Amino acid sequence: MMRATAWAPVNVALIKYWGKRKAKLRLPANSNLSVCLEQLGTETRVEFKKGLSEDKVIIDGQAARGRERDRVVKHLDRVRDMVKLEFKAKVVSKNNFPKSVGLSSSASGLAALSLAASKAAGLDLSEKDLSRLARLGSGSACRSIPGGWVEWKAGSSDKDSYAETVFSAKHWDVRILVVLLSFEQKRVSTTDGHAVAGTSVFYQERLRWARRKLREMKRVIEKRDLASFGEVMEDEALNMHAVMLTSRPNLIYWLPETVRVMQVVQDWREKGLESYFTINTGQNVFVFCLPKDEDRLVRRLKQVKGVIEVRRDRVGRGARLLT
Numbered sequence: 001m002m003r004a005t006a007w008a009p010v011n012v013a014l015i016k017y018w019g020k021r022k023a024k025l026r027l028p029a030n031s032n033l034s035v036c037l038e039q040l041g042t043e044t045r046v047e048f049k050k051g052l053s054e055d056k057v058i059i060d061g062q063a064a065r066g067r068e069r070d071r072v073v074k075h076l077d078r079v080r081d082m083v084k085l086e087f088k089a090k091v092v093s094k095n096n097f098p099k100s101v102g103l104s105s106s107a108s109g110l111a112a113l114s115l116a117a118s119k120a121a122g123l124d125l126s127e128k129d130l131s132r133l134a135r136l137g138s139g140s141a142c143r144s145i146p147g148g149w150v151e152w153k154a155g156s157s158d159k160d161s162y163a164e165t166v167f168s169a170k171h172w173d174v175r176i177l178v179v180l181l182s183f184e185q186k187r188v189s190t191t192d193g194h195a196v197a198g199t200s201v202f203y204q205e206r207l208r209w210a211r212r213k214l215r216e217m218k219r220v221i222e223k224r225d226l227a228s229f230g231e232v233m234e235d236e237a238l239n240m241h242a243v244m245l246t247s248r249p250n251l252i253y254w255l256p257e258t259v260r261v262m263q264v265v266q267d268w269r270e271k272g273l274e275s276y277f278t279i280n281t282g283q284n285v286f287v288f289c290l291p292k293d294e295d296r297l298v299r300r301l302k303q304v305k306g307v308i309e310v311r312r313d314r315v316g317r318g319a320r321l322l323t
């Protein structure tokens with residue numbers, strides 16, 4: 001039976017991947033680091049079948065079209081090429097969160113697809129090779145294969161650019177609140193955004209910064225030092241957005257609500273309720289805190305104008321097979 005089902009988590013970048021060295025191979029301009037979530041993710045079933053005339057791709061109950069479908073078909077082709085398989089596939093994928101709102105549905109989606117499709121094709125790839133495969137589909141997807149706190153070493157070729165766990169999910173119990181602000185689709189895709197990163201006058205400086213901050217980030221995670229961790233994480237998110245804002249074309253991903261959440265987090269912190277934010281593209285904010293402050297923060301965040309929903313999550317494991 002050429003069928004398999006896999007689940008992969010959303011990951012949240014703490015040191016970001018923004019800009020590519022080689023677009024086609026999705027080699028990042030800088031090494032970067034993220035954390036896997038336990039709850040939010042994508043479940044994907046792949047079945048290769050004799051007699052199908054084309055790939056059938058269903059995402060969240062709807063037939064995928066255009067760019068979204070092409071991306072999946074191209075990824076299936078990569079797997080088919082590895083084993084010289086001719087059959088077309090039926091793919092059914094479900095996110096347990098709204099897609100295209102800066103929640104990296106491409107990361108969990110392409111990671112789950114990599115595991116399910118390779119398994120369905122009869123392959124038994126190592127974690128490293130799965131991560132490399134996922135990277136070709138969407139860069140950040142390579143970080144949803146291993147679990148916990150994950151580093152994606154930039155590497156210099158297809159062979160050595162993949163992600164690995166640096167600290168397990170159990171290393172540090174921080175809570176991650178996913179603050180959803182809008183279900184609108186973002187205006188510029190991340191893939192298009194990456195392509196213009198280098199036009200910002202700040203970009204070269206950012207690459208030097210990211211190298212330094214990655215080292216610092218690993219140190220503060222190791223020490224489980226929330227205040228230092230939060231400072232590096234917020235500075236880094238804003239640093240990436242400084243590049244986005246100053247590229248050509250200018251990329252303004254924030255909504256008024258995004259700014260409001262960043263500001264209340266900082267205000268509450270000054271008054272003693274400790275939490276820190278990070279943002280990717282799109283219309284939501286990730287807020288990190290200690291377990292003891294989680295309930296209070298959720299209550300408060302829900303009252304902020306423009307907040308649609310707050311999802312509670314924690315550090316989780318990586319991609320896994322469900323069948």
Ligand code: DP6
Nearest residue numbers: 013016017138139140190191280281
């Ligand atoms: C801002 O992995 O979505 O979330 O490789 O073109 O698919 P492609 O880009 P993608 O980029 C993610 C960018 C980011 C930062 C991050 O997750 O590191």
